[in-house]
Amino acid sequence: MGRSVSTEFEIDLGLSIALTEAGAWIIRADDREFRLEEINDFYRAWLLLEQPFSDVRAALDQIACNANAATPFPFAKLIGSALKAQSRQWTDRAMVWVPFLSTAEKASLKGLLSDVRDSKWASQKIRQLARKYVNEIERGDQDA
Incomplete structure (x- = not known):
């Protein structure tokens, strides 16, 4: 290059x-x-x-x-990439980093977090965490 x-x-x-x-x-x-x-x-x-x-x-x-x-x-893209892969290992690791993102960065991941929340492949703990983040994003959307 x-x-x-x-x-x-x-x-x-x-x-x-x-x-x-x-x-x-x-x-x-x-x-x-x-x-x-x-x-x-x-x-x-x-x-x-x-x-x-x-x-x-x-x-x-x-x-x-x-x-x-x-x-x-762009940390949100790194986290989003791991979530999009639907790999339990990398999703678990990525979810640990989500709280460190800004509100706007979290909002950019709403669709992927919803996919994790609704998935069958993620652990129950991770699905619950994804639900928590999606709810936070949606509450933020209502405040705006």
Whole structure:
């Protein structure tokens, strides 16, 4: 792709999140780069969900600050990607991160959270948590 990268956050051996000089979030896997734009692009970054949200946010915010990035890392898309996959393991991990999102970011996940709430594949605990978040979003919609 030929874009130089300002800083990186290593997720795993040979796998890192970075920001290009143009301000685009990418994932680097060995010698390849993949843009993180659409929700479906984020599956390569799911390993982030294995770490504490505060640690990941601090690292990625630092990268954005160092690069004077216009856009912070899109955590809602990462979480949404894991929810969309309908994988119990990754949904469980993603749901731990939902409380850290802004109200607007949570609202952007309403459809996916509703899918989890109504699913047969998610655990009862996760379905109840999804129901709680959907209810919070809907209460927020009524207040607006």
